[in-house]
Amino acid sequence: EAxxxxxxxxKIIEKRQSVAFWCNPISGHATLYWYQQILGxxxxxxxxxxxxxxxxxxxxxxxxxxxxxxxxxxxxxxxxPAKLEDSAVYLCAxxxxxxxxxxxxxxxxxxxxTVT
Amino acid sequence: AQKVTQxxxxxxxxxxxxxxxxxxxxxxxxxxxLFWYKQPPSGELVxxxxxxxxxxxxxxxxxxxxxxxxxxxxxxxxxxxxxxxxSAVYFCALRRNTGNxxxxxxxxxxxxxx
Numbered sequence: 001e002a003x004x005x006x007x008x009x010x011k012i013i014e015k016r017q018s019v020a021f022w023c024n025p026i027s028g029h030a031t032l033y034w035y036q037q038i039l040g041x042x043x044x045x046x047x048x049x050x051x052x053x054x055x056x057x058x059x060x061x062x063x064x065x066x067x068x069x070x071x072x073x074x075x076x077x078x079x080x081p082a083k084l085e086d087s088a089v090y091l092c093a094x095x096x097x098x099x100x101x102x103x104x105x106x107x108x109x110x111x112x113x114t115v116t
Numbered sequence: 117a118q119k120v121t122q123x124x125x126x127x128x129x130x131x132x133x134x135x136x137x138x139x140x141x142x143x144x145x146x147x148x149x150l151f152w153y154k155q156p157p158s159g160e161l162v163x164x165x166x167x168x169x170x171x172x173x174x175x176x177x178x179x180x181x182x183x184x185x186x187x188x189x190x191x192x193x194x195x196x197x198x199x200x201x202x203s204a205v206y207f208c209a210l211r212r213n214t215g216n217x218x219x220x221x222x223x224x225x226x227x228x229x230x
Contacts, residue, residue: 003160040222040223041222041223042120042207042209042220042221042222042223043161043207043218043220044220045217045218048217056217089159091161093161104151104163104166105161105163105218106163107153107160107161107162108160109158109159109160110159110160112159
């Protein structure tokens with residue numbers, strides 16, 4: 001079974017520029033997550049989708065970050081404009097859900113963003 | 117509030133030694149889930165184990181074992197006879213039964229020296 005795919009793997013941009021990340025979850029996984037992992041820290045949830053609806057975006061900096069999952073499969077995360085403190089690895093994860101029970105999250109390789 | 121503490125930032129052991137990674141959590145929930153993930157240098161988080169709050173039975177999987185103690189709010193992870201391939205950052209995480217949000221610790225970087 002194919003894992004969670006993310007692209008690009010690396011991105012370097014200047015502050016105030018825009019950037020977008022793409023995620024393709026494991027086939028059949030209705031739940032998709034975006035995490036931000038700053039160097040030396042654990043992942044922090046940015047947004048959680050259930051199919052194409054947002055379940056939790058309480059920690060998403062909405063003034064500059066946006067995410068969508070239009071067809072309930074692939075998702076994109078955008079930062080506009082980027083700040084230096086956005087430098088981090090952005091991880092996408094997906095999981096199965098049956099009823100109210102969520103299974104384990106499977107993570108992609110991440111996109112390492114450097115803002116200069 | 118939920119919190120996961122991994123006090124060990126970095127650990128180095130010589131190959132074949134046993135090593136225990138500590139995890140202490142805080143929650144007022146009665147139902148919750150605890151996880152361990154491995155993050156090798158490639159960056160991908162690899163799921164290792166999930167325990168629910170009602171199951172304190174320790175678990176062994178090959179060289180890996182987990183000790184869950186609700187009385188001390190700990191969920192420690194032991195690698196027996198460590199190998200170089202075990203070198204990675206290991207994260208402990210807590211997930212609430214409602215909301216489904218994960219709370220990760222800051223990770224323990226394990227280096228196994230050949």
